[in-house]
Amino acid sequence: MQADKCVNMIEQYRGDSLEALKKLDDRWAAYHGDADATADSSLLTHRGCVDTDSAAILDSPFNANVATLNLPSTKVQPGLLTTLASVINHVNEAIFIINEQGVLQMLNPMAATLFGASIEDLTEQPWSDFLQPEVKERYLSLLAQGANGQEALANMGTKEIVLQRADSLSLDVDLSLSYLPASPTGQGALYMGVMHNLTRHKAQYQALRLQARTDKLTGLANRHAFDEEIERCWVDCNNDHQPLSLVVIDVDYFKLFNDRYGHVNGDACLKKIAAVIDSALPTSQCMAARYGGEEFALILPNCDATAAQLCAQRVQTAINHLSFTDLGLHGSVRVSVSQGIAVETLGQYRTSKALLCAADTALYRAKSDGRNRINIRV
Numbered sequence: 001m002q003a004d005k006c007v008n009m010i011e012q013y014r015g016d017s018l019e020a021l022k023k024l025d026d027r028w029a030a031y032h033g034d035a036d037a038t039a040d041s042s043l044l045t046h047r048g049c050v051d052t053d054s055a056a057i058l059d060s061p062f063n064a065n066v067a068t069l070n071l072p073s074t075k076v077q078p079g080l081l082t083t084l085a086s087v088i089n090h091v092n093e094a095i096f097i098i099n100e101q102g103v104l105q106m107l108n109p110m111a112a113t114l115f116g117a118s119i120e121d122l123t124e125q126p127w128s129d130f131l132q133p134e135v136k137e138r139y140l141s142l143l144a145q146g147a148n149g150q151e152a153l154a155n156m157g158t159k160e161i162v163l164q165r166a167d168s169l170s171l172d173v174d175l176s177l178s179y180l181p182a183s184p185t186g187q188g189a190l191y192m193g194v195m196h197n198l199t200r201h202k203a204q205y206q207a208l209r210l211q212a213r214t215d216k217l218t219g220l221a222n223r224h225a226f227d228e229e230i231e232r233c234w235v236d237c238n239n240d241h242q243p244l245s246l247v248v249i250d251v252d253y254f255k256l257f258n259d260r261y262g263h264v265n266g267d268a269c270l271k272k273i274a275a276v277i278d279s280a281l282p283t284s285q286c287m288a289a290r291y292g293g294e295e296f297a298l299i300l301p302n303c304d305a306t307a308a309q310l311c312a313q314r315v316q317t318a319i320n321h322l323s324f325t326d327l328g329l330h331g332s333v334r335v336s337v338s339q340g341i342a343v344e345t346l347g348q349y350r351t352s353k354a355l356l357c358a359a360d361t362a363l364y365r366a367k368s369d370g371r372n373r374i375n376i377r378v
């Protein structure tokens with residue numbers, strides 16, 4: 001919204017609004033006691049540049065902060081640039097102006113902070129030096145289109161990019177670049193860039209994403225994450241002609257555990273089981289997820305039946321040895337799990353869902369065969 005406001009203000013003052021510019025110039029002249037302000041380049045220098053008489057500029061009725069903007073003193077239509085400088089310095093957004101060659105003409109303090117250098121050091125620098133190679137080309141061709149008079153193509157909507165700051169740090173920002181056509185008064189076309197620092201948003205997004213994919217009780221991946229991961233692994237393993245194994249794990253007689261020892265201890269038991277399952281994963285590409293209440297599932301990409309069985313046996317042994325004395329329960333209290341395994345190696349299953357169904361069927365068999373056992377369908 002702020003950016004729109006800025007563009008609107010610039011529109012108001014630019015090229016076709018020469019009348020407004022004239023009024024500003026007249027006001028400036030009146031303030032400085034010079035009726036012919038626009039023709040007086042020394043006065044214009046006063047109006048735009050930091051180096052000269054900054055006290056007078058700070059007292060300016062137009063914009064006390066224009067002094068902080070370093071305006072180029074050559075090849076400009078100063079009335080326009082001064083107005084532009086005044087506007088961008090008022091807007092609470094990081095804004096920079098480049099010319100048709102992509103050279104930084106002015107920027108406000110917020111933009112300088114994002115670029116990682118002072119306004120003075122940044123002015124007259126090629127803006128594309130702050131872009132990564134992959135996006136640099138895109139923006140340079142945009143400038144070329146503007147220079148060829150293809151104005152309609154010379155705007156770039158908001159895009160997420162990585163800024164290569166002057167201090168060599170990288171910064172995630174979103175950036176929009178707007179074409180400001182050449183004015184009839186001789187000012188060449190310019191581009192206005194508006195940037196937002198995305199660092200905090202990205203961190204929040206990552207935290208929320210992790211939260212949305214994590215089971216709150218156990219800290220394992222949740223069902224949503226499992227569904228996404230199985231699809232990804234299915235495609236990857238099929239493409240690479242690698243096996244994909246699934247293990248579905250269900251706690252035996254867990255209702256009894258809850259009934260005997262209470263739901264709080266039931267929760268603690270699920271956490272212990274989850275930790276055991278997670279540590280039994282053979283590789284870092286594997287995923288352990290809480291599939292439902294007392295049901296867990298393992299995705300084992302690039303693992304054949306032997307590797308999957310080994311993993312399941314590790315889980316079984318470790319769970320059989322779990323102790324609950326730290327919960328105040330008797331040392332004899334034990335739990336077990338039943339496990340079903342299905343393995344895709346030679347295109348037996350048409351979809352990941354079919355593979356999951358096969359693992360579920362194997363689990364059902366393990367349960368019906370007496371529990372605390374592993375059943376495999378290859």
Ligand SMILES: Nc1nc2c(ncn2[C@@H]2O[C@H](COP(=O)(O)OP(=O)(O)OP(=O)(O)O)[C@@H](O)[C@H]2O)c(=O)[nH]1
Pocket residue numbers: 217250251252253254255256258262263264265266267270292293294367371
């Ligand atoms: N404490 C606790 N219990 C849960 C949670 N989610 C599911 N349960 C319990 O898990 C139990 C599952 O019971 P059943 O589906 O009958 O299965 P089971 O008793 O384990 O019997 P089998 O699976 O046939 O061996 C129910 O009592 C649920 O309340 C949870 O997050 N915390």
